[in-house]
Amino acid sequence: MKKIFIILSFLCFLIYSQEKINVSTTILPYAGIIEDIGKEKVNVIVLVPPGAEPHTYEPKxxxxxxxxxxxxxxKVGSNIEFESLYLSKISKLNKNMKICDTSRGIKILKEDPHIWISLKNLKIITKNILEGLCGVDKNNEKFYRENFEKFIKNLEQLDKEITEKLKDKKGKKFIVFHPAFGYFAQDYGLIQIPIQLGHAEPGPKDIERIIKTAKENKIKIVITEPQFSPKTANIIAKEIKGKVVSIDPLSKDIIETIKKLKEAMCE
Incomplete structure (x- = not known):
């Protein structure tokens, strides 16, 4: 009888240890980070799907x-419009659901919610995610912490590589359609020049101004995002005899996004 009890207890432990916890977040980059830390222990629900724009998306x-x-x-916690509009309603659906502000400890730039496009900020964001996961799933705390340490080492290594690559690029200006890369620019002493200001489409005078700036500063790269039409970026690139580079700030693989930014800055 004792042997049967031990076997049943062991089976219950296996079932529990393999059971995933449900967690939610706003955008794909955060799902990628949560999965890197939680791996097979978490089931991540993302509210803003691939290709959608967090400024305008309405949850189903x-x-x-x-x-x-x-x-x-x-939550992203950087005044991203989706959260400003819907997070209070979402929290009412499950009053027992904890809300983790992953922006805690980050200095947020004015009118720029894209805090995750920064290796320095990612270290803080990931630490906040770790604490959130450990708070709701203490049984797997050791597992989460081990994955966190590996993830942080990768971030630190990449930060060293980019710092070395861009050490002679301080003050370099680059053109973007939508101002999503201000934190990356701040980290490495670069200057982001946006085509679009606010949500309004750029007019002819805006385009002329950007072309003039690009020619004066010998800028040959125009960065655009798949969430926006490349039409204006293509016009500017043609005028400055440059090229358009598409980089997705909402890609699930945020590390790859930052590597692409580094490569664009080195051209």
Missing amino acids: PLQLKEVSKSLIYF
């Missing part, structure tokens, strides 16, 4: 139903 009823099953919601 089925998504809200899924979120209501979560133990914790990892």
Whole structure:
């Protein structure tokens, strides 16, 4: 009888240890980080799907139903419009769901919510995610901390590589359609020049101004995002005899996004 009890206890432990916890977040880059730390222990629900724009996306009823099953919601916390509009409503769906502000400890730039496009900020964001996961799933705390340490080492190594690569690029100006890369620019002493200001489409005078600036500073790269039409970027690139580089700030693989930015700055 004792032997049967031990076997049943062991089976219960296996079932529990393999069970995933439900967690939610706003955008794909954060899902990627959570999965790097939580791996097979977490089931991540993302509210803003691939290709959608967080400034304008409205969650579907089925998504809200899924979120209501979560133990914790990892919010970006940098005044991203989706969260300003919907997070209070989402939290009411499950009053037991914890809200983790992943921006805690980060100095947020004015009118720039893209805090995750920075290796320095990512270290803080990941630490906040770690604490959130450990808070709702203490049984797997050791597992989460081990994955966190590996992830942080990779961030630090990449930061060293980029710092070395861009050490002679301080003050370098680069053109972007949408101002999503200000934190990356701040980290390495670069200057971001946006085509679009606010949500308004750039007019002829705006385009002329950018072309003039590009020619004066010998800028040959125009960075655009897949969430926006490349039409204006293509016009500017043609006028300055440069090229358009598409970089997605909402890609799930945020490390790859930052590597692409580094490569664009080195051209």
